[in-house]
Amino acid sequence: MDNSTTQAELDHPNAIFLVIKHFSEKYGTALGNKLDIFLQFATLPDDIFLSDEEDIHTASLALIRLQKLYNLSVSDMINGDYLGFKGPSLTSLDAFEIGLHALEDKDINKSLEWLHASLATQSDGTYSQWKGEEKLDIATVKAIMGHTYLYFGEVEEAESLDNETKTLNTNHSLVLRVKNALRKTETEEDGAELEESSIYYDNYTKLCRLQSQLYEEPPNDVRLVCRYRETLLPYYRFQEELLSISPFVSLIYKFTTDAESEFFKTAVRNKLVRGRTFKGKHPGVVSKGRTGHIAWVDNEDSELANQVAEKITQVTGLKASRIDYSAESYQVVNYGLAGHYYVHMDAKQDTFERILTFLIYLSDVEMGGNTIFPNVGISVSPQKNMALLWYNYNPAHELDILTEHAGCPVLKGQKWILTKWILPGKSNIFRRRCGLKPNLTQLDIEDKMRRKYRT
Numbered sequence: 001m002d003n004s005t006t007q008a009e010l011d012h013p014n015a016i017f018l019v020i021k022h023f024s025e026k027y028g029t030a031l032g033n034k035l036d037i038f039l040q041f042a043t044l045p046d047d048i049f050l051s052d053e054e055d056i057h058t059a060s061l062a063l064i065r066l067q068k069l070y071n072l073s074v075s076d077m078i079n080g081d082y083l084g085f086k087g088p089s090l091t092s093l094d095a096f097e098i099g100l101h102a103l104e105d106k107d108i109n110k111s112l113e114w115l116h117a118s119l120a121t122q123s124d125g126t127y128s129q130w131k132g133e134e135k136l137d138i139a140t141v142k143a144i145m146g147h148t149y150l151y152f153g154e155v156e157e158a159e160s161l162d163n164e165t166k167t168l169n170t171n172h173s174l175v176l177r178v179k180n181a182l183r184k185t186e187t188e189e190d191g192a193e194l195e196e197s198s199i200y201y202d203n204y205t206k207l208c209r210l211q212s213q214l215y216e217e218p219p220n221d222v223r224l225v226c227r228y229r230e231t232l233l234p235y236y237r238f239q240e241e242l243l244s245i246s247p248f249v250s251l252i253y254k255f256t257t258d259a260e261s262e263f264f265k266t267a268v269r270n271k272l273v274r275g276r277t278f279k280g281k282h283p284g285v286v287s288k289g290r291t292g293h294i295a296w297v298d299n300e301d302s303e304l305a306n307q308v309a310e311k312i313t314q315v316t317g318l319k320a321s322r323i324d325y326s327a328e329s330y331q332v333v334n335y336g337l338a339g340h341y342y343v344h345m346d347a348k349q350d351t352f353e354r355i356l357t358f359l360i361y362l363s364d365v366e367m368g369g370n371t372i373f374p375n376v377g378i379s380v381s382p383q384k385n386m387a388l389l390w391y392n393y394n395p396a397h398e399l400d401i402l403t404e405h406a407g408c409p410v411l412k413g414q415k416w417i418l419t420k421w422i423l424p425g426k427s428n429i430f431r432r433r434c435g436l437k438p439n440l441t442q443l444d445i446e447d448k449m450r451r452k453y454r455t
């Protein structure tokens with residue numbers, strides 16, 4: 001890749017895949033700081049961040065995630081056409097490699113699609129050298145496909161490939177690798193992606209594909225309006241879009257300034273590590289269901305960080321500091337190639353912890369990357385400096401399972417978010433009114449509190 005490559009091209013999923021592939025071939029999967037050195041020479045936009053932990057396996061699976069979610073055809077992807085977002089094309093060897101990684105991930109359908117496409121796009125009957133190992137040829141690719149069909153119980157398909165090649169028993173190292181991968185049993189994983197056959201998957205993909213639309217259907221509740229949200233200070237107010245009454249979900253436009261948003265991205269540049277999901281007492285695991293890179297920032301780290309926490313307090317009436325346990329530190333997340341966070345809840349059933357999620361978008365995302373609430377039919381397209389907030393519990397302190405949400409895979413551009421989780425702490429529990437009547441919503445409580453501010 002030379003310096004004349006345009007920024008748009010470097011932003012493209014294929015370009016990112018090719019950079020990662022290039023570096024994992026040269027330096028193995030532990031890239032160390034080699035990628036950083038490369039990036040100093042390449043004219044990458046400031047916002048693009050490639051992690052040194054990203055490897056060819058995750059990059060291959062990332063492309064497949066985009067393929068499934070946005071319903072892309074393999075041939076369009078090979079030609080570098082992602083819903084009209086054009087970039088570098090892939091070779092038949094790249095397609096083979098993606099198919100191989102899909103196979104190791106037990107994604108048999110997608111694997112066969114890529115392996116077939118690989119065969120269809122190679123022209124002269126030979127593949128180039130396979131990473132210094134044995135030579136890769138058409139017969140080996142067909143043998144791999146044959147074993148895959150056999151695993152799948154498609155004996156006829158396997159036999160027809162074998163009749164063509166008589167190579168099903170080849171000892172090529174890649175065939176052995178595939179046989180091994182197919183033999184391995186699945187390990188259970190927290191936050192794993194849903195089965196594509198699941199009834200929830202359709203709803204998920206539909207919401208993720210919505211571009212810059214807030215609702216699946218126009219709201220029929222007259223309370224869902226755009227309004228001014230008053231704060232603890234007189235005349236200090238924000239434009240707020242109410243997206244759902246119960247659970248309470250709303251958007252606040254222009255919540256942060258550019259300087260505030262940029263501060264958080266710069267502050268974490270050398271601190272980002274691969275996000276993990278936690279299950280019970282087990283240590284965090286790197287999960288396919290969550291692929292962002294995260295870092296933490298404290299209010300005390302900078303005047304700007306403190307200022308934003310103050311604003312959160314102004315808007316919510318709740319304290320937002322780690323010192324008095326009224327909030328967690330800020331979490332900054334950068335989603336890389338096809339980065340996403342699969343459907344989950346921020347709070348738990350048996351404890352009363354993250355009362356409110358206050359999420360701030362630190363970047364626009366050109367395509368994909370929506371935050372969606374599958375149970376409520378909300379899909380929010382990220383907009384720099386905009387905040388999205390919701391209460392995870394109802395006023396009776398019961399976990400609201402309708403707050404399940406997800407961050408959709410990013411198709412174009414970089415997605416940065418900043419999250420402040422508000423906790424009961426020592427004082428928030430008393431700041432927030434309970435409301436004496438049953439069936440009150442968080443909106444009712446908010447309105448009660450706001451009336452109090454005015455008096």
Ligand SMILES: O=C(O)CCC(=O)C(=O)O
Nearest residue numbers: 341346370371406407417
């Ligand atoms: O990235 C998003 O849009 C959602 C992130 C999220 O749900 C989380 O970090 O808990």
Ligand SMILES: [Fe+2]
Nearest residue numbers: 344345346405
């Ligand atoms: Fe979340």
